[in-house]
Structure formats: structure tokens, C-alpha cells
Amino acid sequence: MGILEKISEIEKEIARTQKNKATEYHLGLLKAKLAKYRAQLLEPSKSASSKGEGFDVMKSGDARVALIGFPSVGKSTFLSLMTSTASEAASYEFTTLTCIPGVIEYKGANIQLLDLPGIIEGAAQGKGRGRQVIAVARTADVVIMMLDATKGEAQRSLLEKELESVGIRLNKHKPNIYFKPKKGGGISFNSTVTLTQCSEKLVQLILHEYKIFNAEVLFREDCSPDEFIDVIVGNRVYMPCLYVYNKIDQISMEEVDRLARKPDSVVISCGMKLNLDYLLEVLWEYLALTCIYTKKRGQRPDFTDAIILRKGASVEHVCHRIHRSLASQFKYALVWVSICPRGMWPAGDPGRIRGGQMAGSPAEAAGFAGAGTPTRLPWSSGSPGRVGTPADGVCSCCPQGTSTKYSPQRVGLTHTVEHEDVIQIVKK
Template sequence: MDIQQEIKRLEEEIRKTPYNKATEHHIGRLKAKLARLKEEAEKQRKKTGGEQYAIKKEGDATAVLVGYPSVGKSTILNALTGAKSEVGDYDFTTLKPVPGMLEYNGAKIQIVDVPGLIEGASRGRGRGREILAAVRNADIIIIVVDVFTLENIDVLKNELYEGGIRLDEKPPDVVIKKRATGGLSIKSTVDLSIDEQTIRSILREYKIHNGEVLIREDITIDRLIDAILGNRAYIPSITVVNKIDLYPDAEIPENAIAVSAEKKINLDKLVEEIYRKLDFIRVYLKPPGGKVEEEPMILRRGARVEDVCRKIHRDLLENFKYARVWGKSVKFEGQKVGLEHELEDGDVITVYAR
């Protein structure tokens, strides 16, 4: 039995097994083995080479439009950015990623239209694996359906999940420190819904027999596997329902934004939500001995001094000596900090190089 056959067998067994306390340990082991085999299959696929989709990131953040063919992704891109992505009423009009640039509130947001994603994409249908690999680099994912295909929202979210993309989630609060000997120590700071036997079984599937595991959330089997693999992409998302002008009475799902790219309806709401979800901060540069620059540098929340240096010039990162910061992120004005220092909105920074 090859890897793909074993994957299908495990998926079928998991689907048929009812989840309860008595089966938890068995399902945990099956899911761990399934995730491991999928990782092996993906590594084998990458070795075979072939054409890859690539997104060259530009601007302050990158938003990727994901959806079935012919739902209006290209029209949305053109309406938001003035790009010239080909528009057609037939499937797979977009054959490679097409970028455009949206400027809003001082931020430059790259919007990218990728080839249509369809059911089975995570298994390779329609070049799905290559598309998903490109999507993983996004700073935000915009899921696009139209008023006639609302059922595809769940399909697309599932394909993204199977492709290792976790929408609107934070990484699992789990720390795993492997050791060569000494057995396995499992500690938690919260009450856990899954038992220790299940946790140990999952860890053994990945040959983790010695080490310390600290769990700081009520972990599920799937999130524990994600923590062990450590290669999931955690990306915020927005769901957009296009062509609202063709069916104004459609029941739009909660938290989705109804638009008409063709008629320019609610595109302002979409732009505002993209900006809000990207959670930008503004940092002001002050050259050594000079005045604070008027135009801020736009960064994502959680950015560090290292990100400022990289954005100015990569040589600055190599020759970095220290930085001084004024603002909310420091205890006192002009505090001397290193590359790891996390910045806050409105901070002023001076970078000193060797």
C-alpha cells in the first residue's frame, strides 16, 4: 500500500469512528499518523519539481484573493487597485498570480489574484497544492464567493485548512523541548479535555520519547498535532460575497461583506476591513542627529526593530549596533534597545550602525 492509499484508508477510518472519550486515544493516534503521512507525501511531491506559483511580496502587506473560478476575483482586484487582470465569464481566466497595489491611510497594500481554487485543491486538483503554497505567504486571505455559490465558503475554508493554513487562529500555546534521554514530562497550566495517554500517543507517533511539554491552553488533538509539526500558517481572513447586484435579497452569512465589484457597491467597506484586519502600526524614523520624519513607516503589530532595519536596507541589519526608541513601547524616552525590541504605534526610532 503506497502513501496515498494509506492516507485514504486513515481518512475513512477517522470518518467512520465516532468521537467520544472511549475512542479519543485511537482517533488521536490515527490523526497523528495521517498528518505525518501527508507531510511525507508533500515532501515527495516537492522533490519531483514542476512549475511553482510565486508571489513577490511588495508594499506594507499582501492580501490574496482566494475563490473558485468566475466569482469575480479579477474584477475585485481591478476595482480596488486599477490592475489589469483579465476578466472573463469562463473558468480559469487567471492562470498565474496577478498583483495590484491599493493605497489607503498611508499604507500600501498589495492585492493578489491567484488562479481559482476548487474542491480537492489540497489533494492537487487544478494545481491546488501550488496555489496553496503561494497563498501561505499572504498577510491576509480574502475568500471570495458570489451570491449563487455561498456553499463554497466552507469548501474553500476546508481546502485552506487541509493545505496547512489556519484562518483567524493563533498558534497553539504549547512549548516542546526535546531531549536525548530522561523520558517525557507533560505539564499544563489549564485543565485539559484530552487525557495524557492521548497526548503521549500523539507525541510517540512523531518519535518524541524524551523531553518537556508545557501546554497552556485546553488543547485539541488537531492543535496539538499542529504544535508538533510547527509548519502551519496562521493568517487572518475576510469573506466576501460578490455580485450582490444580481441577487439583492441573498442571505449573506454573518461576518461576510456583500459587494458588487462590477457596480462598485460596498468596496469602501471591504477596503476598511482589510486595513483593520491587517492591524498596522505607524513608526516614525529619526536619523541620528536629525529631525523626526513626517511620513511614518507602516508596519504590522508585533513588528520589532529588526523589521525596521530590514525595511530600510538589509545592509543596515548586518551592520546594526543599537537603536533608541521614544514612545509607548519603552520604559523611558530614548531607551537603548536591540533588534528584538517590539514596537508600538506612534513610536519614534533612531537606528545606529557600525
Template sequence: MSSMTKIADIEAEIARTQKNKATMAHLCALKARLAQLKRDLIASETKKGGPKGDGFDVQKTGDARIGFIGFPSVGKSTLLNKMTDTFSEVAAYEFTTLTCVPGIVAYRGAKLQMLDLPGIIEGAKDGKGRGRQVIAVARTCSLILIVLDVAKPLQHKLIIERELDGFGIRLNQEPPNIVLKKKDRGGMNIASTCPLTQLDADTIKTILSEYRINNCDIMFKGDYNADQLIDVIEGNRVYIPAVYVLNKIDQISIEELDIVARIPHNCPISAHHDWNLDGLLECIWDHLNFVRLYTKPRGQVPDYNEPVILKKTPQPTVESFCSRIHRQMMKKFKYAWVWGSSVKHQPQRVGKDHLLDDEDVLQIVKKV
């Protein structure tokens, strides 16, 4: 029996099984088996190599990589053309874009690499069209723009989320804070920092047993469900922020826009008419969660044209700032002068562990 047939059978069994306390352990065991089959299927496809297709191996450049995901003809290529100096073919028929078309946007001192990906269809995660190639590129992105036709946003949104989820991409989620340590003997020790309302000890043991984990210490630092526990065990999930770009708002009324704009993490635009593209860039920046830090050479004014871009979470330190500039810089680091909201005095002398805020200015003093 093929992996695809086994996956279909398990999905069908999960769908027809009533969900209650008595069936919880069985359902969780099925989900664990399903996750393993999907992992093995993806791994086998990777080993085969398969037709990679020209244009999908795009070198990562800039401070962030942003992928455009959406159904055919929702306006991804038009959006890329308007936001960058790149040309991506636009036409009135579906599947105009057949490869990954990159472009660069400079915004607030950061270089953002935009990737116009071919349109995906339902069943992309199972290999339909070029779905797996598209989703594999999406796994490498810092942010995903899910471009939706505002006339049918919810229908497309749910399908795309299901396709990405099936390939191990979790949108706008934080990784579960579950610590799993395998050991040679001693059985299973389960602990938690808060009451577990979605899992019980028997269900946890059933899931772990499906993975042949019979001796381990597991700590839940939050109230998580079976799917999140399976994600931790699998260990190959990626957690990526996403913005739902509601395109073609020129074709609907204000009242209709008010309804569809209730989608979380949304940004309404009209790529064809250049409506709210500045707002989209602002939304992208907010979801990337970046901070800009400026260098100040001794006796000179700060360089505001080339900021050092770091993630806001975890909060950057002087050490991470130095490491971003050059990996050897910390070997000669003595202390730093900092101007900005992270210090009480302007400037203030700080060490390598000092926490930095957005738009701080730093002058690094090296050992003689």
C-alpha cells in the same frame, strides 16, 4: 499502496469510528498518522518539482501580500481590476485566470500587493486543477481574501477552508501555546497551566509515540485539542488572517444579505458596481494589524508620506523601528525623541525598549 490510498483509508476509518472516551486515543493516533502522510505527500511533490507553471513565482513586494482565493467566476479578477491599475482578464466562462496576476494598492501609506490567483476546485489540496500551486502561493500571504459568490457562500466557504486546512493553512487562528522539548532520556513529562478538557495523558502519549517521541518535556499553556497538538509537532503550519469577501450583493435582497453577513470576518461588496470597496480596504487594514510610525529628521517636519509599517502584535519597540529602517542603525543608536500617544510628554526622550503606538513620530539621535 500509494500515499493517496493510505490517506483515503485513514480518513474513511476516522469517519466510521464512533467518537467517545474509549476511542479517543485510537482516533488521535489515526490523525497523527494522517498528518504524517500528508506531510510526506507534500514534501514528495515539492522534490519532484512538477509543472510550476508560468506566473506563479511572483516576487514579494510592498508591506503585505494579499491573495485572492475562490472558486472560478466569483469575481476575483474584477475585484483586482477595480482595486488596482492592473488588468486581469475577465470573461463569462470559468478559469479565465490561469496564472498569478499581481497588482499594488497604496492605502494609508502602505503598499499592499494583491494577487489574483486561479480559481480552485474541490480536491485542490490533492492536486486537482492547479490547486497545489494556488495554495502554495497562499501560504506566503500576509492575508487571504476568500472571495465568495453571495448566492452560495456557505457551501464554497466550507470547501475552501477544508482545502486550505489540508495544506497546513490555519485561518484566523492563533498558534497553540504548547512548548515541546525533546530529550535523550527521562520519559515523558506532561504539564499544563490550566485543566486539559480535550486531552488526557494517555492520548498525549499515544500521539507523541506515533511520532517516535518517547522522551520529552511538554507544557500546555492553554486547553488544546489533538489536532492542535499535532500541528505543534508537525511544526509546518502557517497561521494567516482571512476576510470572507461576499461578492455580487447586488443580486440578492437586503434580508438575504442580513443572513449571510453573520459569517465572521465578512465584508459584503459588489466588485462590478464598486460597492463598498472602501469598506473592504478598511477591513483588510484591520486584519493586517499594522501600525504606522513616522520619521522626523532633526530641525524638519515629520515625513507623513512614507510611514514605517510594523505589525501591532507584538507591540513594536524603538529597536524594531530602527531595524526596519536599516539593520545597522542600532549600532549607532543613542536615544530617541517620540511624539504621540505612547509617551506622557511631547516630545519625550526614550530608549530602545520603549513600546510604540500607531502614528507615533520618532527622531533618532545617534552616537557621535
């Protein structure tokens, strides 16, 4: 019996087994076996390299987004609208037969968008070259699941099932379970919370199925047997997913409203170019990118060339993006926080920033004739902006004598930078 037949038999047995206290150990063993066989199925064969070409594309830009969906749901049309890449689109299925990359330029970031061939049911087992498509999706930072708003919810559940079977966990976090195999001493089991889905006996049975007889296990949250198996296997990918319902111009307003209220969902129409700008805003939030601006001593910040980093990045990451040897020459950094309580820039600065864009002409931003001469700016040479009136470079919405938003903070390499901060690196 082959691996596919074994997987099919286990899935059928799980489906016909009732879930109760008496069968939880049996179901746990079946799920462990199922995960093990699926992992074997995903292992590349020795002759895989000689069978055609794959879909892998060199990763570029600041982030990667993969378009996943059934054939003829609008993925190629979406790529053509959002990027300068032309992807063939037609009314018949399987128009796209390989991976077509494009680049979205948004808020100073270059986001790589991959138009993958449509997948069909059974893609995880290799049907329709589905394993190659899903393998590329595992390398993405965000998955956009393109759905046809006229075809019901079955397509969404089928796609989720295919991605789940190859180890892609959508909109989930990694289970807070400590697991460490040991050379001896048996299985040490502990938990800091009350467990309602797993027990020590079930954990031991699952570990024995994987031929693990010595390990240390600590549950820090109430997790299911499936989540514990994910921790043991260790090759799961946890990534955000955005469900995009296309062709909303062909359904009723009530149905559009129902789909739009679903979690992690956005409704669009590529044919009528509806709601695409809102989709970009939501995608930016899911990517969790941060724009950092740099400045030289005695000069204004360079708002035309942002450094794009992941949210939670430190000053050390900024140094590495500027030059690989800068961190070793680092002395300290001056950081100007860009956002005040109401998200405004100093009233004394005519060239204030709105989402990375200048709110005024370059002449006004530079303080030339016709724009009025700005007073001392928080990033100008000399003493940094002090607390006082708006004319002193402090936002008018901040209570006088309480805001220090525009005074630079002297920080080290481990300091976490925030979105649209201005940073000046001082070397030794």
C-alpha cells in the same frame, strides 16, 4: 497502496467511528496518521522542478494578501478595481491560469495583492494545480476568501477544508503548548489547566506514532488532539482570513444582512462597486500595520513619507528601516504620541492629521498667510509642547493640567511605537 489511498481510507474510518470515551484514543491515532500522510503528500518530489512552472511571485511592498476562491467568483475583477493591474475577467471558469500580482496603495502603504487561479475540490491533492496555488497562499499575511453570495455556504466549508488539510489555520492562534524532544528520560507530561480533550495516555500514543519516545510536554491551555498534532508537526501557518461575499446585488436584502453579520465577513459587489472602501478599512485592521513618521531636529515631521511597520514594532525596527547601521550609532529617540484620548491633534496646529492625511492645504499646514500663525507646536524647535491651554499646543479636549500627550518621551531601542507616532532619532 499509495498515500492518497491511505489518506482516503483514514478519512473514511474517522467518519464512521463514533466519538466517545471509548474511541478517543483510536481517533487520536487516526488523526496522527492522517497528519503524517498529508505532510508526506506536501513534500516536493525530486522531479517537481521539471514539471512546468510554479506560481511563486517575488514578495514586495509592506504586506501580502492572497485571493483564494473557486473559479468565476470575481477575483480578477476585484484585482482590477483595487489596483492598477488589469487581470483578464470573463464569464467562463478558469480565466486566470497563473498568479497575477497587483499593488494596493492605502494610507501610505503598498499592499501586494495576488490574484490566484481558482481552486477546485481536491486541490490539496494536486487537482487543478491546487497545491501550487495553496503554496503561494501560505506566504501571505492575510487571506481574502472570495465567495459567491448566490451559491450558499458549501463553498466556504470546502475551501476551509482544503486549506486546513495543507496546514493553513484560518483565524486561529498557535496552541499554547510547550513541546521539546529530548535524547532520554522518557515522556514528561504536565499541564497548568484542567484538560477535557486530551489525556496523558493519548499524548503518549500520538508521540509514539511519530516515533518520539523522549520529550517534555506542557499544556498551558485546554487543547484538542488536532492542536497537539499541529505543535508536533511544527509547519502550520496561522493567518487571519477575511471572508468576502461578492455579487450581493443578485440576492435579497435579508440575505445580505445575514451574510454581513457573520464573523470575519464583508459583503461587496464588484459589478456595482459597492462597499469596496469598507473592505479596505477592514483589511487594514487585519494586516495590523503601523504608520510611523520621522522628523529632523528643529523641523516639522515628514507626513508625506511614512515608515510602515508591523503592530508591536520597536524603535530598533524603525532604525533598521531607515538605515542598517543606524541602530549601532543609536543614542536615544524622542517620540511624540500622535493620538490623544479623543483622537485629535493639537488645536494650535492647523495642519492636523487624519489617518495619515493633512486636514488642510499645504499652505495652512505650514502656517503661511491666510491660515493664521500657529503657536508653538509640540514638535517645533525649542521646548516641547507643555501642558496648558489649546493655544499652547495642547488638544482642547484634554483637561487642563492633565494631558502630556504632546511632550516627547525619551526612549531606547526596545520601546514599542504606536500607530502615527512621530519619532526623532539621536545618534551618538
